[in-house]
Amino acid sequence: MASLRVYVIRRVLVAIPMIFILLGIVFFIMRVVGDPVSAILGGHAPQEQIERIKEQLGLNKPILFQFFDYLGQLLRGDLGRSLIWGQRPVISEIWDHFPATLELSICAFLVSILVGIFTGIIAATNFGRFFDHAFRLYGIITYGLFIPWIGIMLQLIFGVYLGVLPIGGRIGTLMEPETITGLYVLDSLLTLNMESFISAIRHLILPSLTLGIYLSGIYTRLTRTHLIEVLNKDFIKSAWARGLPKRTVIFKHALKNAFIPILTMMGLQFALLLVGAVLTEITFSWPGMGTLLFERITYRDFTTVQGIIVFFALIVITVSLLVDVIYAYIDPRIRY
Amino acid sequence: MKYSISRFIVSNIIKNIFPRKGTEYFVLVGFILVLLIILMAIFAPFIAPYDPIKKVGEILERPSGKFLLGTDGLGRDVLSRIIFGARTAVLVTFLAVSISLSFGVLLGLLSGYTGGKFDTVFSLVMDAMYSFPGLILAIVLAAMLGPGILNTAMAIAVIYTPTYFRMVRGLVLSLKESLFVEAARAIGAKDRTIVFKYIFPNVISSIPIVLSLNAADAVLTLAALSFLGLGLPAPTPDWGFDLRAGHAYLASRIWWPSTFPGLMIVILTLGFSLLGEGLNEILNPELRR
Numbered sequence: 353m354a355s356l357r358v359y360v361i362r363r364v365l366v367a368i369p370m371i372f373i374l375l376g377i378v379f380f381i382m383r384v385v386g387d388p389v390s391a392i393l394g395g396h397a398p399q400e401q402i403e404r405i406k407e408q409l410g411l412n413k414p415i416l417f418q419f420f421d422y423l424g425q426l427l428r429g430d431l432g433r434s435l436i437w438g439q440r441p442v443i444s445e446i447w448d449h450f451p452a453t454l455e456l457s458i459c460a461f462l463v464s465i466l467v468g469i470f471t472g473i474i475a476a477t478n479f480g481r482f483f484d485h486a487f488r489l490y491g492i493i494t495y496g497l498f499i500p501w502i503g504i505m506l507q508l509i510f511g512v513y514l515g516v517l518p519i520g521g522r523i524g525t526l527m528e529p530e531t532i533t534g535l536y537v538l539d540s541l542l543t544l545n546m547e548s549f550i551s552a553i554r555h556l557i558l559p560s561l562t563l564g565i566y567l568s569g570i571y572t573r574l575t576r577t578h579l580i581e582v583l584n585k586d587f588i589k590s591a592w593a594r595g596l597p598k599r600t601v602i603f604k605h606a607l608k609n610a611f612i613p614i615l616t617m618m619g620l621q622f623a624l625l626l627v628g629a630v631l632t633e634i635t636f637s638w639p640g641m642g643t644l645l646f647e648r649i650t651y652r653d654f655t656t657v658q659g660i661i662v663f664f665a666l667i668v669i670t671v672s673l674l675v676d677v678i679y680a681y682i683d684p685r686i687r688y
Numbered sequence: 689m690k691y692s693i694s695r696f697i698v699s700n701i702i703k704n705i706f707p708r709k710g711t712e713y714f715v716l717v718g719f720i721l722v723l724l725i726i727l728m729a730i731f732a733p734f735i736a737p738y739d740p741i742k743k744v745g746e747i748l749e750r751p752s753g754k755f756l757l758g759t760d761g762l763g764r765d766v767l768s769r770i771i772f773g774a775r776t777a778v779l780v781t782f783l784a785v786s787i788s789l790s791f792g793v794l795l796g797l798l799s800g801y802t803g804g805k806f807d808t809v810f811s812l813v814m815d816a817m818y819s820f821p822g823l824i825l826a827i828v829l830a831a832m833l834g835p836g837i838l839n840t841a842m843a844i845a846v847i848y849t850p851t852y853f854r855m856v857r858g859l860v861l862s863l864k865e866s867l868f869v870e871a872a873r874a875i876g877a878k879d880r881t882i883v884f885k886y887i888f889p890n891v892i893s894s895i896p897i898v899l900s901l902n903a904a905d906a907v908l909t910l911a912a913l914s915f916l917g918l919g920l921p922a923p924t925p926d927w928g929f930d931l932r933a934g935h936a937y938l939a940s941r942i943w944w945p946s947t948f949p950g951l952m953i954v955i956l957t958l959g960f961s962l963l964g965e966g967l968n969e970i971l972n973p974e975l976r977r
C-alpha cells in the first residue's frame with residue numbers, strides 16, 4: 353500500500369500547477385480578453401460610474417496585483433460577492449445550485465451507462481447482423497445529436513402530446529422537501545415525503561433521458577468493440593464448450609473483462625457530462641449551475657460568472673485526480 | 689467495341705460511387721449530407737421561397753402549401769430561415785475550424801520542434817485548456833467577446849486548438865528523431881526547412897479525420913452558443929437561435945419553429961461525424977473491427 357500512497361502524493365503534486373494554470377486562464381479571459389467594466393455596464397456609461405465599478409472590483413490596480421489579489425481570495429475560499437440581487441456571496445449562490453446539477457448528472461450518468469452497455473451487448477452478440485449495424489449507427493448518431501433538440505422532442509412527445517410528464521422545473525410547486533443533502537430525491541426519501549419523492553422523480557425523467565441518451569452512444573461503441581474482442585478469446589470458447597448458459601458467459605466472463613476501457617471512458621466523459629448538463633438544464637429550466645451561469649451572463653454578473661468557472665475548473669481537476677487514484681487502486685501496474 | 693468500353697467505364701464509375709463496404713457508405717452519406725448543406729448555403733437566395741428576415745405571413749402558421757414548414761413567432765417563413773441558417777452554420781464552422789487548425793498546427797510544430805521551456809509551458813497551458821469542459825470555456829469567451837461572426841468563431845476555435853496542438857506535437861516529437869530528419873540536419877538544412885519541408889508533410893495525413901470530427905463538434909458548439917443567445921446578433925437566421933425562439937411556443941403544441949432548425953443541426957453534425965468515422969476506419973485499417 354505504501355507505493356499507492358506515494359503515487360497519490362505525486363499525483364496531487366502534479367495537479368497543483370494545473371490548478372494555477374487553469375485559474376490563470378480564467379483570469380486572462382475575464383480581465384484581458386473581455387473588459388469587465390463594459391461587460392457589466394454595457395459600454396455606454398458615465399465616467400464616474402466606470403470609476404466606481406473599477407474601485408469596487410479592484411480593477412484600478414496594476415494587472416499583476418489584481419492576479420495575486422484574485423489568487424489570495426481564492427485560497428481563502430472567497431469567490432467574491434454577486435453584483436446583483438442583494439449581493440450574496442458567490443459561494444453560497446453556487447452551493448444553492450450545485451445539488452440540482454449533481455442530481456441531474458448522477459441520473460443521466462446512470463441512464464447513459466445502462467443504455468450504452470445494454471445496446472453494446474446486443475450489438476456485440478449479434479456481430480455482423482442487423483442489430484449490430486443498427487446500434488453502431490446509434491453510436492454515431494447520438495454523438496451528433498444536439499441536446500436541446502433531444503430535450504425539445506422528448507418534451508413534445510411526453511409533455512405536450514401525451515401529457516404524462518412535466519416539461520420543466522425540478523419539483524412541483526411548494527413540494528420541496530426539507531434540505532438535508534440538497535438532492536430532492538434523496539431528501540424526500542429521508543424525510544419519508546412520498547408526494548415530493550414522486551414529483552421529484554417525475555421531473556427528473558426527461559432531463560436525465562435527454563442527457564443520458566446523448567452520452568450513451570460512446571458506451572455502446574466501446575462495449576461493442578471490446579466485447580467482440582473478448583468474445584473471440586480462448587477462455588470464452590472454453591466457457592461455451594463447457595456448456596455454460598449464454599447469460600453466464602456474456603455477463604460473468606466476457607463483460608467483466610471488457611469493463612476496464614468502459615471505466616476509463618467514464619472518467620474521460622466527465623467534462624462532457626458537465627457541458628451536457630449545462631444545456632440540459634437550460635432546456636428544462638432546471639435550477640442548477642448551468643441555469644445559474646446562463647442567467648448571470650445575461651445579467652452581466654461578472655463575479656458570479658467568474659466564480660462558476662473557477663468552481664467548474666476545480667471540479668474537473670478533482671475528478672480527474674480521483675479517477676487516477678481509483679485506477680491505481682484497481683490496477684497496480686499503473687503505479688510505476 | 690466502343691459500346692463495351694463506355695459500358696465498362698460507366699460500370700466502374702457506378703462501382704466507385706456505390707461502394708460495397710458498410711464503412712464506405714458512411715463516408716459517402718456523410719459527404720453527401722455535408723455537400724448538400726454547403727450547396728444550400730451558397731445558393732440560399734435562389735432556393736429560399738421568401739426573405740428570411742421579413743414578416744411574410746401570419747404569425748405561427750401551420751405548415752401548409754404556402755409555407756412548407758410554417759411560420760415562426762414573428763411571421764417569418766421557417767423554411768427560408770433554415771436555408772439561410774445554413775450560411776451561418778457553414779461560415780462560422782469553417783472559420784472556427786480554420787483558425788484552430790492554423791494555430792494548433794503551427795504551435796504544435798514549433799513547440800514540438802524547439803522543445804525546452806517553451807514546449808513545457810505551452811504543453812501545460814494546452815493540456816489545461818483541453819481538460820476544461822469546452823463549451824463552458826466557449827460560453828464565457830463568447831460572452832466576454834460579444835456577438836459577431838468572427839468573435840463567435842474565435843470563441844469556438846479556442847476550444848479546438850489544443851486538439852491539433854497535442855496531435856501535431858506528439859507526431860513532431862517522434863518525427864524529429866527519425867533518420868530522414870537527421871539526414872536533413874546533417875547536410876545543413878535550416879530549422880525552418882526541416883519543420884516545413886520535412887516534418888509538416890508527414891503530419892498532414894492525420895489531419896482530415898480530426899478535422900471532420902472537430903467540424904461536427906464545432907457545429908454543435910455554435911448551435912449551443914446561439915441557443916444561449918451568445919451567437920450572432922438577432923435577425924440573422926441561425927439554427928440554434930431559432931430553436932431557442934421556437935421553444936417558447938412548445939407548450940401550445942406549436943412544434944414547427946423549433947423542430948426543423950434542430951433537425952438541420954443534427955443533419956449537419958451527423959454528416960461531419962459520419963465522414964470522420966468513415967475516414968478514420970479507411971485510413972487506419974488496424975482500428976477496424
